[in-house]
Amino acid sequence: MDFDTVAGELYGGDLAEFVSARNAAAKAAKADGDPDLAAKIKELRKPTTAAAIVNRLARDDPDELRELAELGDELRDAHTRLAGDDLRALTRSRGELVRRIVRGLAKMSDTVAREVEATLEAVAADPDTAALALAGRLTSVAHQDADQWFTLAASAPAASTGKRPAKLVEKAEPARPKRSSRTGKTEEDRRREEEERAERERVRAERERLRKEAAELAKERAVVERDLVRTERAAEQATARVEDLRTRLAEAEERAERATAEFEAAKEAYEQADEAANEAQKAADAAR
16 A cells, blocks of 8 residues: 555545545554554545546546646746736636636536636646646645645656747737837837836736735635635544444443343342252251
């Protein structure tokens, strides 16, 4: 038994059976004499419904998920270069791809669909989230534990080549402004510089707005995630308590059965002794 194999089976299995399967695997590891592995398995978090859906997508049809991760690389590159046209084109492509993926999934509630869409957006936004998603081991957007839990050697996406996929960009990067052969700048040069400066400012402002919005959403997700983890722990503790009470009841019933058997044996011995005493008394009376 090794950790990556156990984790792969858990995150690829039925979400409803995750906790019981995890506890059974931890118990088996402990029985095999590996308490460290048992403790590590016990720490595995149950994925949210949205994360479980994305994990299933990584196993059943990973191509679109991989394309989304590559698109995230392109968006980060466009932000770095302050390439406004590329950034707008890639942002549109990301939204279209996310919606296409969600439409291709099985029917789900509006709440779950929004959570799946937010999870897919996180895959495009964060390389660590993308790596976990492509490995089929995502727990939630709020928890990214690749370094702590998984090697991801077999399923992590290949290293980026640094080349921009042509299908993800609608327009080429703007050409550098031409300068006049004369000393100084032409009116056209100044106009282009002003336009580029304005575009950079607009991109910076949009990036800052998106950053703040993402930070607020991350806070909200973290609160929900904490509540979910707290609820899960309470449920696990309640289940453990029920199992303990069932064990105690079984032991009490066994003790009651033994006590009943001992009582019946004592009663029989008493009756035999009583009968013997009566016979002895009769014999004594007859000898007088």
